[in-house]
Amino acid sequence: MSGSFGLDIAGIRIGLSSEGDLPIAAAGAATKFVAEADDAEGPAQVRAQVRVNVRWGDPVEPGANDRIFDSGKGLWRLYRGGLGRRFVFTSSLLGPAPYQLASFSPDFTEGEVVLRRGAFAGRLPVYPLQYPLDELLVVHLLARGGGVAIHGSGLVDADGRATVFAGQSGAGKTTMARLWLGQPGVQVLSDERVVLRQEGGTIWMYGTPWHGDGRISNPGRAPLARICLLRHAPENQMRPLTASQAVARLFACCFPPFHDAGGLEAVLATLEQIAARCACVELGFVPDASAPAFVRAN
Amino acid sequence: MSNETPPEAPEGRKPYEKPVLSEVALRPEEAVLGNCKTMGVAGPAEADCTSLGGCMTFGS
Numbered sequence: 001m002s003g004s005f006g007l008d009i010a011g012i013r014i015g016l017s018s019e020g021d022l023p024i025a026a027a028g029a030a031t032k033f034v035a036e037a038d039d040a041e042g043p044a045q046v047r048a049q050v051r052v053n054v055r056w057g058d059p060v061e062p063g064a065n066d067r068i069f070d071s072g073k074g075l076w077r078l079y080r081g082g083l084g085r086r087f088v089f090t091s092s093l094l095g096p097a098p099y100q101l102a103s104f105s106p107d108f109t110e111g112e113v114v115l116r117r118g119a120f121a122g123r124l125p126v127y128p129l130q131y132p133l134d135e136l137l138v139v140h141l142l143a144r145g146g147g148v149a150i151h152g153s154g155l156v157d158a159d160g161r162a163t164v165f166a167g168q169s170g171a172g173k174t175t176m177a178r179l180w181l182g183q184p185g186v187q188v189l190s191d192e193r194v195v196l197r198q199e200g201g202t203i204w205m206y207g208t209p210w211h212g213d214g215r216i217s218n219p220g221r222a223p224l225a226r227i228c229l230l231r232h233a234p235e236n237q238m239r240p241l242t243a244s245q246a247v248a249r250l251f252a253c254c255f256p257p258f259h260d261a262g263g264l265e266a267v268l269a270t271l272e273q274i275a276a277r278c279a280c281v282e283l284g285f286v287p288d289a290s291a292p293a294f295v296r297a298n
Numbered sequence: 299m300s301n302e303t304p305p306e307a308p309e310g311r312k313p314y315e316k317p318v319l320s321e322v323a324l325r326p327e328e329a330v331l332g333n334c335k336t337m338g339v340a341g342p343a344e345a346d347c348t349s350l351g352g353c354m355t356f357g358s
Contacts (some may be wrong), residue, residue, distance in 0.1 A: 135331055
């Protein structure tokens, strides 16, 4: 039994199809990001910018000479070869053999995912882009298309404009997202990751499937009004950041392709555009109901 | 005679500001998507994950 489905993450449409007896489907929060099939593309097919074929096989770790990048902690590594670039994934719970190998063309528009059948026994259907592959793929595509993934929670306020609360682990992203839940007219799109894309003269914030402890994850987008770099504080306070401060702080909580000089340069250029077009402030906040009121009043 | 007040900036130009060195902390393990938020692993063996076959635990 094979299958196909599509995803729409931050405006990037990814079409997946499998071969042989490999059922595939979205899982977890990714189910909210399934793209509707486009009749013109045939049954259950989406008009996709990225095509990924999925099959069972024997994913093998390439030789160290071809290694470009190692994420550390044994989770994933990047190699030359295959269609252009190969990501290899291992898990401490599955032993040293890779459970997944994903090969992509240099522009990341064509891909093949090879899965080790034994690693997925009893866990069908398979979500072939399971974390971190889905985010790695989107990060590389964004770097080629005026976008960047940000470590931040994000909401759309009643006026239809978006605010991002950015920060590293422990800064208060999920806390802030929870404080906004239930505020009149507010939709929280994520408590952990948002995507920012420059389209025309507007910076758009998109929700993503990659949630945090709050498990808040919604598709949707809105024009970005403000970015708040979070820190905990004894009282609510806000300080404007210069463009250079904002770019530096945002770079520390974004997800660029570190192994790709062109991609890094593109991400920095996108951050410069964001800092030039949107208000960027440092927000010290008290984790109670006073924080949303303070943000709205300032 | 010394003059401790900096000269006024010509009209239309921003006043001079002394360079300031500031440090921004980086967390490479978060930035490279190199770890799992709750269990330190990813992939299909996440016994406690709510979405088996689709790890949803992220690196921060």
